[in-house]
Amino acid sequence: MTSISTLDVVASRAADSAAAFARTSPRDRADALVAVADALLDHADELIAIGADETGLAVARLTGELTRTAVQLRLFAETIVDGGYLDVRIDAADAGFVLGARPDIRRYLIPLGPVLNFAASNFPFAFSVAGGDTASALAAGCPVIVKAHPGHPRLSARTADVVAEALAGAGMPDGVFQLVEGEEAGVELLGHPLIAAGSFTGSLRAGRILADIATGRDAPIPFFGELGSVNPVFVTVDAITERGADIASGFATSVAGSAGQLCTKPGFVFVPIGHDLDAPIAAAVADVAEHRLLNPRITAGYVERRDAILSTAGVRIVAEGTVRVDDDGQGWVTPTIVSVGLSELEKAGDTLLDESFGPLSILVEYGTGTDLAAAAESLFDGSLTATIHIGDAEESSAVANLVEATTRLAGRVLFGGWPTGVAVTPAMQHGGPWPATTNDSGTSVGSAAIARFLRPVAYQGAPDRLLPEPLRNSNPWDVPQRVAAAGESPTWGENAR
Amino acid sequence: MTSISTLDVVASRAADSAAAFARTSPRDRADALVAVADALLDHADELIAIGADETGLAVARLTGELTRTAVQLRLFAETIVDGGYLDVRIDAADAGFVLGARPDIRRYLIPLGPVLNFAASNFPFAFSVAGGDTASALAAGCPVIVKAHPGHPRLSARTADVVAEALAGAGMPDGVFQLVEGEEAGVELLGHPLIAAGSFTGSLRAGRILADIATGRDAPIPFFGELGSVNPVFVTVDAITERGADIASGFATSVAGSAGQLCTKPGFVFVPIGHDLDAPIAAAVADVAEHRLLNPRITAGYVERRDAILSTAGVRIVAEGTVRVDDDGQGWVTPTIVSVGLSELEKAGDTLLDESFGPLSILVEYGTGTDLAAAAESLFDGSLTATIHIGDAEESSAVANLVEATTRLAGRVLFGGWPTGVAVTPAMQHGGPWPATTNDSGTSVGSAAIARFLRPVAYQGAPDRLLPEPLRNSNPWDVPQRVAAAGESPTWGENAR
Numbered sequence: 004m005t006s007i008s009t010l011d012v013v014a015s016r017a018a019d020s021a022a023a024f025a026r027t028s029p030r031d032r033a034d035a036l037v038a039v040a041d042a043l044l045d046h047a048d049e050l051i052a053i054g055a056d057e058t059g060l061a062v063a064r065l066t067g068e069l070t071r072t073a074v075q076l077r078l079f080a081e082t083i084v085d086g087g088y089l090d091v092r093i094d095a096a097d098a099g100f101v102l103g104a105r106p107d108i109r110r111y112l113i114p115l116g117p118v119l120n121f122a123a124s125n126f127p128f129a130f131s132v133a134g135g136d137t138a139s140a141l142a143a144g145c146p147v148i149v150k151a152h153p154g155h156p157r158l159s160a161r162t163a164d165v166v167a168e169a170l171a172g173a174g175m176p177d178g179v180f181q182l183v184e185g186e187e188a189g190v191e192l193l194g195h196p197l198i199a200a201g202s203f204t205g206s207l208r209a210g211r212i213l214a215d216i217a218t219g220r221d222a223p224i225p226f227f228g229e230l231g232s233v234n235p236v237f238v239t240v241d242a243i244t245e246r247g248a249d250i251a252s253g254f255a256t257s258v259a260g261s262a263g264q265l266c267t268k269p270g271f272v273f274v275p276i277g278h279d280l281d282a283p284i285a286a287a288v289a290d291v292a293e294h295r296l297l298n299p300r301i302t303a304g305y306v307e308r309r310d311a312i313l314s315t316a317g318v319r320i321v322a323e324g325t326v327r328v329d330d331d332g333q334g335w336v337t338p339t340i341v342s343v344g345l346s347e348l349e350k351a352g353d354t355l356l357d358e359s360f361g362p363l364s365i366l367v368e369y370g371t372g373t374d375l376a377a378a379a380e381s382l383f384d385g386s387l388t389a390t391i392h393i394g395d396a397e398e399s400s401a402v403a404n405l406v407e408a409t410t411r412l413a414g415r416v417l418f419g420g421w422p423t424g425v426a427v428t429p430a431m432q433h434g435g436p437w438p439a440t441t442n443d444s445g446t447s448v449g450s451a452a453i454a455r456f457l458r459p460v461a462y463q464g465a466p467d468r469l470l471p472e473p474l475r476n477s478n479p480w481d482v483p484q485r486v487a488a489a490g491e492s493p494t495w496g497e498n499a500r
Numbered sequence: 501m502t503s504i505s506t507l508d509v510v511a512s513r514a515a516d517s518a519a520a521f522a523r524t525s526p527r528d529r530a531d532a533l534v535a536v537a538d539a540l541l542d543h544a545d546e547l548i549a550i551g552a553d554e555t556g557l558a559v560a561r562l563t564g565e566l567t568r569t570a571v572q573l574r575l576f577a578e579t580i581v582d583g584g585y586l587d588v589r590i591d592a593a594d595a596g597f598v599l600g601a602r603p604d605i606r607r608y609l610i611p612l613g614p615v616l617n618f619a620a621s622n623f624p625f626a627f628s629v630a631g632g633d634t635a636s637a638l639a640a641g642c643p644v645i646v647k648a649h650p651g652h653p654r655l656s657a658r659t660a661d662v663v664a665e666a667l668a669g670a671g672m673p674d675g676v677f678q679l680v681e682g683e684e685a686g687v688e689l690l691g692h693p694l695i696a697a698g699s700f701t702g703s704l705r706a707g708r709i710l711a712d713i714a715t716g717r718d719a720p721i722p723f724f725g726e727l728g729s730v731n732p733v734f735v736t737v738d739a740i741t742e743r744g745a746d747i748a749s750g751f752a753t754s755v756a757g758s759a760g761q762l763c764t765k766p767g768f769v770f771v772p773i774g775h776d777l778d779a780p781i782a783a784a785v786a787d788v789a790e791h792r793l794l795n796p797r798i799t800a801g802y803v804e805r806r807d808a809i810l811s812t813a814g815v816r817i818v819a820e821g822t823v824r825v826d827d828d829g830q831g832w833v834t835p836t837i838v839s840v841g842l843s844e845l846e847k848a849g850d851t852l853l854d855e856s857f858g859p860l861s862i863l864v865e866y867g868t869g870t871d872l873a874a875a876a877e878s879l880f881d882g883s884l885t886a887t888i889h890i891g892d893a894e895e896s897s898a899v900a901n902l903v904e905a906t907t908r909l910a911g912r913v914l915f916g917g918w919p920t921g922v923a924v925t926p927a928m929q930h931g932g933p934w935p936a937t938t939n940d941s942g943t944s945v946g947s948a949a950i951a952r953f954l955r956p957v958a959y960q961g962a963p964d965r966l967l968p969e970p971l972r973n974s975n976p977w978d979v980p981q982r983v984a985a986a987g988e989s990p991t992w993g994e995n996a997r
Binding site (some may be wrong): 022030033036037040067070074076077078080081084085092093094100101102105106108109110113116214215219222223224225384385398402403406407410411413414415416417418419420426427428429430431432434436437438441442443444446451457458459460461462463464465466468469485487492495496498499 | 519527530531533534537564567568571573574575577578581582589590591597598599602603605606607610612613711712715716719720722881882895899900903904907908910911912913914915916917923924925926927928929931933934935938939940941943948954955956957958959960961962963965966982984989992993995996
């Protein structure tokens with residue numbers, strides 16, 4: 004555990020590095036991110052071995068996750084390298100401005116300052132020490148302090164060494180990357196005046212506590228938490244008719260992957276009564292090997308939720324699955340799939356509707372004429388994703404309404420496919436209305452994640468020599484500059500018609 | 501006052517209009533914003549007469565402010581009309597994606613839903629019913645409910661009529677614009693589940709209360725408050741030598757305008773000992789006519805702050821100014837300028853450092869060798885602006901440090917000039933670190949203000965026929981679409997060096 008008495012030093016080291024780090028060019032920071040990616044891959048065998056031992060996740064899965072983590076770092080290098088993310092806007096001085104002469108104004112985005120990232124348990128690489136939050140904050144030019152997740156302490160410490168060494172080797176200032184351990188250290192640091200923003204991936208309960216700390220400070224700071232998501236899926240009769248077998252197997256695979264310990268696991272699948280998927284789903288699930296849960300705390304939560312669901316009136320077992328708990332509280336599981344009628348789900352409320360973190364999912368059987376859009380809106384709070392399975396040529400107002408309802412509900416709407424497996428790309432959105440995230444304007448996956456850690460500043464009437472590089476006329480970093488020319492303002496609004 | 505029992509109806513009307521409003525094309529909404537601008541100007545004489553009567557602001561000032569309000573609406577029309585603000589990103593499906601085949605993903609920004617705007621007292625047009633928050637939220641496609649400021653109730657009601665009629669005339673859905681009155685109504689609505697975001701311009705005290713309500717809800721919502729700002733100004737010896745007289749007169753004009761009731765009024769001006777500006781400042785201030793304060797509450801606050809400052813040890817009067825309070829508590833004032841030594845300011849702390857809303861400003865006299873950057877950082881919390889007056893050719897590490905320190909402190913850094921008079925342009929930034937604003941990633945002036953009321957949503961693998969217009973291949977709205985082509989991912993990060 005990091006001693007509380009040392010937190011001032013940690014925060015000060017981060018803050019002291021902030022100005023020098025903010026001054027580094029996007030090209031130099033991009034280079035540093037690539038160096039971190041390369042260093043992680045250079046240590047792949049060692050890191051994956053520690054991770055497998057600490058988390059119970061399969062070596063193949065961890066290998067893929069480490070590759071993804073490296074790709075993520077390279078994506079952020081690509082995102083910043085040309086400086087387009089700085090959103091440079093230049094208003095030319097304009098004597099003919101419609102409200103009277105306007106001065107030269109130049110605006111761009113600067114890093115917020117030290118960011119505290121709370122690592123997640125379920126992705127010991129991609130959402131942990133060197134994960135997306137760290138990569139995007141470093142890309143933005145913010146010093147990062149990671150609060151290690153207790154589920155993989157040795158992996159956290161070793162990853163941190165690799166990251167810090169790679170950053171130093173790439174010439175980044177001392178103090179831009181640090182690791183702390185322990186819940187109390189994380190909570191204390193989040194309240195520290197030198198911390199400028201927080202990010203988090205984890206439970207709704209913990210996330211709410213941290214969000215309240217961040218917003219309740221004397222000087223509140225932004226807090227980007229990814230909390231809970233049930234990821235509803237809606238399947239129409241046409242979809243079942245056209246590809247019922249594919250849906251059954253895709254569903255089983257999506258629930259079983261990583262023992263269902265994914266924020267995008269499909270928690271509810273709406274299927275028409277008479278869907279005939281029980282047998283194929285049960286068969287697909289029967290092939291799934293027992294998988295270790297991440298840790299005893301997650302095991303206890305899963306057992307409790309599973310018991311509550313199995314004992315709820317109207318719940319029928321499709322595939323019972325198994326739960327085996329070691330003497331030390333560590334769980335081993337196979338998927339549990341149940342079904343329930345829509346009206347019984349409505350009656351049961353939160354007992355069924357709350358997230359079950361682990362390999363459990365609920366088929367919701369609906370009758371002919373059911374308004375799925377209305378059901379989606381009345382049953383669910385915000386989710387990271389919502390998925391719609393329709394027939395290839397299906398088109399109706401009911402489908403259009405469902406698209407609109409799921410858009411209100413989620414940050415990502417899928418057509419066909421399954422929500423697990425989040426692409427790391429410019430257009431990805433991994434965030435959604437509360438409680439999916441604390442702040443649905445942000446994403447924690449994809450290149451847009453960098454925007455969370457930037458704020459605008461404008462310079463008015465500044466001598467070129469005193470401007471930051473991206474705003475100068477000489478544009479030494481060669482970044483895109485969007486110029487509002489003099490003389491434009493009298494025509495504003497004329498293009499409206 | 502709006503009855504609390506009707507607030508459900510108000511919130512539901514806004515929410516019911518949200519889907520239809522979100523579906524309107526940027527071009528149609530731009531047209532509606534221009535129609536609102538035109539309607540306000542058509543009613544200028546009537547509105548300005550009511551405003552002058554209710555607020556005591558001069559007709560010339562209100563005329564300029566109404567023009568500015570119309571220009572602001574036209575700027576937002578211009579901002580949205582081509583759809584660039586939607587930030588459309590399309591990831592082409594890519595079988596060769598570096599982490600395995602990726603699906604087609606399309607992302608853009610959608611409106612948050614109903615926005616509750618708390619109007620300000622000091623700009624009865626530009627930060628009130630039809631002001632920047634309303635214009636930017638409507639531009640984003642969010643229904644707006646304005647909580648009227650009690651300082652100008654008749655103007656608020658009449659403006660709301662004009663706005664609502666113009667929007668209806670432009671074919672916008674019923675319910676996209678509503679007005680409520682009364683503090684309790686505002687507070688209740690901010691907690692209403694159907695409200696998706698809040699915005700506010702006003703005092704730190706009220707803003708903090710509202711921010712805490714917004715973040716403390718069962719489902720927290722974003723709250724964009726512009727609270728308090730002291731806008732420090734730093735003047736070097738060279739600047740005094742080159743243009744001391746200009747600085748004195750510019751300062752007096754900036755403090756006197758609108759009786760100092762501006763969020764960007766320069767509250768502190770750092771001048772070198774021996775500056776010799778007392779006499780020219782006193783002379784300039786002596787010419788300022790008595791001006792009514794906005795209302796009795798502001799009068800009481802101003803009198804209290806002024807008394808406290810005048811009775812603080814070390815404070816010397818440069819121009820005493822006048823304060824006259826009517827029997828009904830309404831104040832009439834001329835500017836008060838005082839000076840104090842830097843070390844006495846440090847000793848006095850918040851007694852002097854807190855904002856004085858009204859025409860009072862403090863000259864801070866510093867000695868040779870003073871580290872102004874360090875003083876700026878140790879004395880001040882966040883501000884909307886910071887201003888630097890240097891010599892024309894002045895260049896030193898002290899100046900560079902001051903630029904860096906003021907950048908950390910403020911959202912807009914000015915060189916020469918004065919912070920009052922905020923241009924309405926693409927590059928403007930009107931927002932800064934706490935307590936200037938609750939959320940320094942946003943601006944409440946300039947076209948970037950629209951970003952506060954948008955959130956991203958991504959569609960994965962969607963049939964073209966079910967996509968929103970901006971994301972379709974056929975691109976019926978002809979918006980800019982940024983495409984990440986297949987095959988790019990293996991090269992990510994290769995440009996870093």
